Amino acid sequence: MPLGVATDLLETLIEQTDQVVFVYDTSAGKFTYLNPAFEKVWRKKRKGIMEHPASLLKTIHPEDQQHVREAYQELLEGVIIHETEFRIKLRNHTERWICVKPLLQEEQSAIMGYASDITDHKEYINYLKKYSSKKNSILHILSHDLAGPLGMISNIADLLHSDLKSHQNPDIQNLIGLIQKSSQQGLQLIKEFLKQELLESSEIELVRSRIDLVQRIRECIKEYQQSEQITHKVFHFYTSCEQLYLELDDTKFLQAINNLISNSIKFTPDGGEISVTLEEKEATVSISVADNGIGIPAKHHATLFDKFTRARRPGIKGEPTVGLGMSIVRTIVEWHHGHIWFESQENKGTTFYIEIPKNN
Secondary structure, eight states, rough: HHHHHHHHHHHHHHOSSSSSEEETTTTTTTTEOOOOHHHHHSSSSSHHHOOOOHHHHHOTTTTTTHHHHHHHHHHHHHOOOOOOEEEEETTTEEEEEEEEEEEEOOOOOOTEEEEOOOOHHHHHHHHHHHHHHHHHHHHHHHHHHHHHHHHHHHHHHHHHHHTTGGOHHHHHHHHHHHHHHHHHHHHHHHOOOOOOOOHHHHHOOOOEEEEEEEHHHHHHHHHHHHHHHOOOOOOOOOOEEEEEEEEOHHHHHHHHHHHHHHHHHTSSOTTTTEEEEEEEEEEEEEEEEEOOSSSGGGGGGGGGGGGTTTOOOOOTOOOOOOOOOOHHHHHHHTTTOOEEEEETTTTEEEEEEEEEEEOO
């Protein structure tokens, strides 16, 4: 196929595609090319944007403008940016999510690339994440609510077995043995289920995206607050900012938070309080999970984050422990280039601290 024919076909394809194709002259500060798809996505005329390119920035959501400016500056400095996502506001006050994949051509002093409307994809992913978070919180709540009574039944059966030994009634002993066996099987089943959930999630690679961490944690805590009559605990969420956008795997990160809250539920007596606090600092973000429970014995402090640690112990109502939870929490935090530590006193409570960089 002659080169001229191939070029014509490529131009026809670019003109007809639903993706926005652009060329931006960095030295002149203006677009030299925008295909027709731009008008469909942005609901604006190409001519107006090419004559006044600064007006395009005004269409970007105010919360995302700084993010776009930083990505543009990094691109000019030679940083390879595979893609960047942001929201735009249309004239009818609706919002759309845009994904831009840019490429800097230093020789021509130009940035070229294409942009896609990913609103439907983002809404679908957010829907999945919302219910994944809900599933995790419900899972931890149910494991506490189911394991507690089963542990109590097992303990009562043990007492009955000891007290009724002298009666020499084989039927009663068999019934007590059945209760012991059934309750222990139930506890083991819950333990294995939680263990499998933790192991499977830890083996999946990070999938980072730009999310509002305040909103995601608030949604998580809301699920626990709706369960206060079941858990007999009071949950609080405190934050130093109303919004905080970070690039992280929020599904995994929220699982780490969920696991810390779950531990607090297990080791806090009825009527206790569990508080999650988020604080934005200059270069980092700090999240703490605090309770006024029974605390962690000093002898377990040094090995708490080890795999299959000897520090594992059942909850105060007999809830099972896997021994992997804290190890996986630490792994998730370290994947986000952060660190985790804790402070605890017996009979006074425990506070876990997570600190991650804003840019990781």
